[in-house]
Amino acid sequence: MAEMAVPAGVGDKKLYARKSSGLVRTIGIFGAMVFGVHCISLSSSGLIPFSWVAGVWPGSSIIGVLSVAMFFCLFHAYTYSVIGATMPRSAADYTMASRTLSAPLAFAASWTLVIFSAMVAGSLIAWIPKTAFPVLFRTMGIVMANQGFINFATWSATPVGIALIGTICTIITFVLMILPTRIILRTLEIGFFLGLLAWVVLYFQLGTAGQGAFPAAWDKFMGAGSYAARIQLAKDNGMVTNPNVAMMTLAGLIMGFWIFYGYYIPTFFAGEVKQAENTLIAGSWASLLVTWAIFVVAAILLQRLVPLEWIAAESYLSNAGVSSANPMPWITFYAAILKPNIILLWIVAIAWFYTLINLAQTYFFYCSRIIFAWSFDRLIPEKVCYIHPTLRSPIVAIAIITLIAFVGVLDASGLFWPGSVMGAQLNFVFFATCTQLIPVLAITLFPFTKPELFENASAFVKRKFGKVPVITIVGSITMAYLLWMIIASFLYPAVGGRIGAGTLGTLAAFVISGIVVFYVARAYRLKQEGIDINWTFQSIPPI
Numbered sequence: 001m002a003e004m005a006v007p008a009g010v011g012d013k014k015l016y017a018r019k020s021s022g023l024v025r026t027i028g029i030f031g032a033m034v035f036g037v038h039c040i041s042l043s044s045s046g047l048i049p050f051s052w053v054a055g056v057w058p059g060s061s062i063i064g065v066l067s068v069a070m071f072f073c074l075f076h077a078y079t080y081s082v083i084g085a086t087m088p089r090s091a092a093d094y095t096m097a098s099r100t101l102s103a104p105l106a107f108a109a110s111w112t113l114v115i116f117s118a119m120v121a122g123s124l125i126a127w128i129p130k131t132a133f134p135v136l137f138r139t140m141g142i143v144m145a146n147q148g149f150i151n152f153a154t155w156s157a158t159p160v161g162i163a164l165i166g167t168i169c170t171i172i173t174f175v176l177m178i179l180p181t182r183i184i185l186r187t188l189e190i191g192f193f194l195g196l197l198a199w200v201v202l203y204f205q206l207g208t209a210g211q212g213a214f215p216a217a218w219d220k221f222m223g224a225g226s227y228a229a230r231i232q233l234a235k236d237n238g239m240v241t242n243p244n245v246a247m248m249t250l251a252g253l254i255m256g257f258w259i260f261y262g263y264y265i266p267t268f269f270a271g272e273v274k275q276a277e278n279t280l281i282a283g284s285w286a287s288l289l290v291t292w293a294i295f296v297v298a299a300i301l302l303q304r305l306v307p308l309e310w311i312a313a314e315s316y317l318s319n320a321g322v323s324s325a326n327p328m329p330w331i332t333f334y335a336a337i338l339k340p341n342i343i344l345l346w347i348v349a350i351a352w353f354y355t356l357i358n359l360a361q362t363y364f365f366y367c368s369r370i371i372f373a374w375s376f377d378r379l380i381p382e383k384v385c386y387i388h389p390t391l392r393s394p395i396v397a398i399a400i401i402t403l404i405a406f407v408g409v410l411d412a413s414g415l416f417w418p419g420s421v422m423g424a425q426l427n428f429v430f431f432a433t434c435t436q437l438i439p440v441l442a443i444t445l446f447p448f449t450k451p452e453l454f455e456n457a458s459a460f461v462k463r464k465f466g467k468v469p470v471i472t473i474v475g476s477i478t479m480a481y482l483l484w485m486i487i488a489s490f491l492y493p494a495v496g497g498r499i500g501a502g503t504l505g506t507l508a509a510f511v512i513s514g515i516v517v518f519y520v521a522r523a524y525r526l527k528q529e530g531i532d533i534n535w536t537f538q539s540i541p542p543i
Contacts, residue, residue, distance in 0.1 A: 014529070015536045017376045021090065021543060022387035023369075023394075026181045027273045032266040032283025033290070034185070034192045039262020039362040040291045042195035043355040044127060047135070048259050049295055050302070051329040055315025056255075058234075059243035061308070062299045068249055069256020070292040072481050076257075077264050077288060079478040081281035082471045083443050084267035085461050086453075088276035089541050091373035092267050093439035098377075100450050101442035103537040107379060108514030109435040114370050115510055116431045118401045121363035122166070122408020125173065128356050129156040129165035130412065136349040139333045142221050143340040159415040166409035173360045174402040177368070178388070178395045181272060184361065191351075191358035198351035199294055201344050205335035206301040214305040217337040222326065227310075230325075234313035237322050241309060253481070254488045258429045259295075263287045268366035271373075271543070277460040298331055306334070364405065368397040377536050379521045427503050430489045433482045434507060440482060444475030 027035070049062045057065070080093070087096040097106035133156040141149035155161045176187055209217075218227040263284045266273055273279045302311065311329075318327035332348055372394045375385035386396045410416060447454040447462070447469040454462055454469070463470040489499045522533040 014531065015378070015539065016541055017378055017382040017385050019542055021271055021372075021376060021385075021541070022392070023090065023272050023372075024181065024392055025272055025274050027185065027266065027269070027279070029279050029282045029286070031185050031189075032273060032279050033286040034188045035266055035362055035365070036263040036284055036287025037192055037195075037291055038188055038355065038358040039265050039366075040260050040287060041262070041355065041359045042192075042199065042291065042294065043132065043352045044124070044359060045259050045291065046199070046295060046298070047330055047332070048255075049299060050311060050331045050334075051315055051318060053255050053259075053315075054308070054312040055239075055317075055319045055329065057242075058239050058312040058316060059241040059309070062303075062311070063296050064245075064249075065255055066259070066292055066295055066299070068253060069259055070288055072253060073256055073260050073263065073288055074285060075474050075477045076481060077284035078281060078474050079440055079443060079471070080264035080267040081284055082461055082474075083439055084270035084273070084280040085277040085458055086443065086446065087540065088270045088273065089373065089543070090269055090271040090376070091370040092270040093436075094370060094373060095541060096446070097439040097442035098537050099540065100446055100453075101438065103534065104515050104518045105438050106442070107374065107518045108511045109438040110370055110374070111514030111517065112507065112510035113432060113435040114367050114401075115404065116428060117363055118367050118404035119408040119411065120428045121360055121367065121401070122170070122405035122410075123412040124356070124363065125169045125360050125405065126162050126166045126409045126412035128169055128353065129162045131157075132352055132356055133157075133165070135328075135330050135332060136345075136352055139328070139330070139336050140342070140345050140349070142328075142333075143336050143345065144342060159413045162413035163410060163415045166413060167406070169357060169360065170402060170406050170409055173357060173364055173405075174398065176357070176361055177364045177398045177402075178391055178393050180392050184365065188358055188361065191355045194351045195355045195358075196294075198348045198355075199298070201347050202298060202331060202335045203301060205339040205344065206298070206305065209305060209338040211305060213338055214334070221337050222328070230317070231309055231313045233322070233325060234316045234320075237317065237320050239313060239316040239320075241312065250488070250492070253484060254492060257433065257485055260288060260291065261429070261432070262362060263291075265362060265366045269369040271369070277458040281460070302331065302334060305338075360405070364398060364401050367401045368394055371400060372397045373541070376541060377533075378525065379518060379533065427499065429485065430499055430503065431507060431510075433485045436482055437479070440475055440479050444472055444479060447472060 049066060053060070053065055054062055083096050084092040086092070087099070089095045091110060094106050094110035097109070134153040137149040137153035137156070140146060141151075141153060156165060176184065179187075215227040219225065266280055266283055270276050270280065314327055314329040317325045318329045332352070336345055336348075371380065372385045374380050375382055375397070384396050384400065385394060387393065388395050442449075461471065465473060518533075525531045525533050
């Protein structure tokens with residue numbers, strides 16, 4: 001791709017932290033797919049369709065919701081793949097938007113995304129002791145009649161348990177993340193195959209059970225008559241079933257981005273991806289299709305045994321907080337009661353824990369590369385983009401993300417302050433979609449705002465449908481999808497995380513603080529070095 005011209009008069013003045021990024025391109029198509037799969041998460045997102053979607057939209061087809069979601073995410077994945085291929089550097093979205101649309105807005109959007117992503121990384125780590133361990137150990141406790149497992153599950157979800165286990169998991173994630181990228185890839189690849197093994201176990205438990213086996217298995221472990229009473233109990237507590245295709249479509253659009261979030265994250269570290277124009281699209285689409293297929297097969301096997309309305313009822317009881325019903329709307333529990341084998345239970349438990357650490361790793365990785373790009377552009381201190389000479393990793397950037405994530409762990413635990421400052425994790429979807437409006441708009445207009453760069457880009461970037469650039473068409477669809485999810489956050493508060501004044505105020509504060517940081521950095525560089533930061537954004541960073 002043709003380079004942007006450096007402004008006259010810059011001369012030998014220092015625009016970037018150094019002459020090369022220092023990062024190594026080691027991530028191929030399979031590695032990009034593995035990153036995407038883990039950021040989607042075979043463990044946490046694997047529970048959502050059955051424990052959450054079914055109860056929020058009673059009557060909607062789980063398979064339909066997943067399919068609609070996956071279809072529209074394909075457009076979004078294509079858009080972000082083009083962004084990464086246009087600017088194959090760290091934080092490609094920020095780099096592209098800052099060079100083609102508006103540097104202050106691009107930085108403010110990226111700043112907001114990273115801060116909230118790092119906090120959410122902490123809340124996802126806290127999800128291990130808060131939800132994952134209680135689900136897994138309560139399952140083992142019930143199935144194996146082991147009170148010790150049940151007691152641990154209860155303690156794990158206490159503020160002390162969440163803070164302690166969350167801190168340990170944060171430290172583990174940090175240690176794994178400062179290793180060379182090729183070793184990080186190996187740990188993720190192991191997790192990928194371990195996660196697949198866990199799902200094979202679940203398939204075996206669900207698929208080998210007779211069609212009439214589930215009611216008896218449920219009653220055996222949850223009490224006689226419990227299975228038959230579940231649907232009416234949910235209705236008595238307010239569940240209304242609405243088997244409407246339009247409702248299913250809405251559910252797919254709204255829920256999809258949260259379920260499948262993460263397929264496109266290799267764009268954030270495109271500077272470490274081999275042949276970005278091929279790797280990014282293949283990796284992101286593959287991760288989407290693989291996770292969609294895994295979840296859909298599980299839904300097919302489960303619905304062979306249990307009516308959709310019953311699955312919705314169990315999910316509804318959990319979401320409605322009907323604790324007296326002791327709801328267990330987890331695909332892992334459903335499978336475990338059908339084949340109560342301690343070895344199979346431990347395989348799933350170990351895989352779930354390992355892949356949840358992998359999930360945290362992906363957030364740490366992409367957030368650290370984004371702030372690396374800011375530092376490389378000298379918007380924040382240059383020490384942040386320091387690359388360890390042996391590990392070849394940006395250890396300072398990773399340390400910063402770890403500290404923010406640790407705050408997220410404490411916030412989710414409720415140990416030092418009541419409630420959660422961040423609110424529901426679903427608010428992250430709102431923040432993410434808002435911040436993505438800037439880079440998506442930039443790439444949609446790119447063929448017209450920077451025609452010389454567009455014409456000199458790779459064939460993948462400059463594809464046309466007739467005379468219209470494909471990215472303009474797909475980018476417009478993606479923009480409409482993002483705008484709909486923002487609107488839907490207000491129209492459907494049960495799904496959107498109840499967006500209120502506090503959430504909007506937090507978003508505004510992050511964006512404004514990002515703009516302030518940009519102009520403070522500009523004033524500092526101008527006063528101390530005689531360099532206008534805007535010169536940096538008139539050229540493309542070195543590789």
